[in-house]
Amino acid sequence: MPDVTDGARSAVRLEPWEDDPSFLELLRRNNSPEMTRHLGGPESEEKLLDRHRRYAGLAESGRGRMYRVVLLPEEKVAGSIGFWEKEWRGGTVYETGWGVLPEFQGRGVAAAAARRVAGAAAAEGAHRWLHAFPSVDHPASNGVCRKAGFTLLGVCDLDYPAGNPIQCNDWRLELIERR
Numbered sequence: 001m002p003d004v005t006d007g008a009r010s011a012v013r014l015e016p017w018e019d020d021p022s023f024l025e026l027l028r029r030n031n032s033p034e035m036t037r038h039l040g041g042p043e044s045e046e047k048l049l050d051r052h053r054r055y056a057g058l059a060e061s062g063r064g065r066m067y068r069v070v071l072l073p074e075e076k077v078a079g080s081i082g083f084w085e086k087e088w089r090g091g092t093v094y095e096t097g098w099g100v101l102p103e104f105q106g107r108g109v110a111a112a113a114a115r116r117v118a119g120a121a122a123a124e125g126a127h128r129w130l131h132a133f134p135s136v137d138h139p140a141s142n143g144v145c146r147k148a149g150f151t152l153l154g155v156c157d158l159d160y161p162a163g164n165p166i167q168c169n170d171w172r173l174e175l176i177e178r179r
Contacts, residue, residue, distance in 0.1 A: 014067035114148035
């Protein structure tokens with residue numbers, strides 16, 4: 001997948017998720033209390049292994065894709081991002097979510113990766129909209145949505161993980177114009 005530059009701030013490459021120990025290790029790093037504070041806290045090792053298997057099989061399912069984010073030119077793994085199908089308000093849309101490791105935060109990595117993943121979702125040609133649902137109390141992720149060109153639709157209530165109510169902002173990006 002070609003590299004993408006976010007102005008002068010960052011360039012990233014998205015690498016498709018693989019059933020490989022290095023990808024599982026990235027999930028473990030993303031599972032810290034600091035990284036999951038807005039998501040209900042860390043998951044068990046068993047849940048991480050299930051998540052890793054789902055991520056590795058997502059592209060084959062035709063319902064989305066997950067990626068490892070690599071910061072360039074350093075060639076350092078900086079986080080993960082993806083998109084997947086979600087039933088939302090009477091239709092099917094893509095949802096996106098990301099995690100950028102603490103040492104790479106504040107450098108435009110997530111915004112560059114979000115724009116890149118929007119292009120990948122648009123290329124699938126399956127859905128008109130890409131949504132992101134960051135917690136209302138997560139200013140960094142809401143800023144990523146704004147910088148990546150999403151439009152804020154309003155506040156909504158979701159459960160994530162299941163059984164953990166969370167108040168989110170519903171951000172939406174039209175994919176048709178990106179094809």
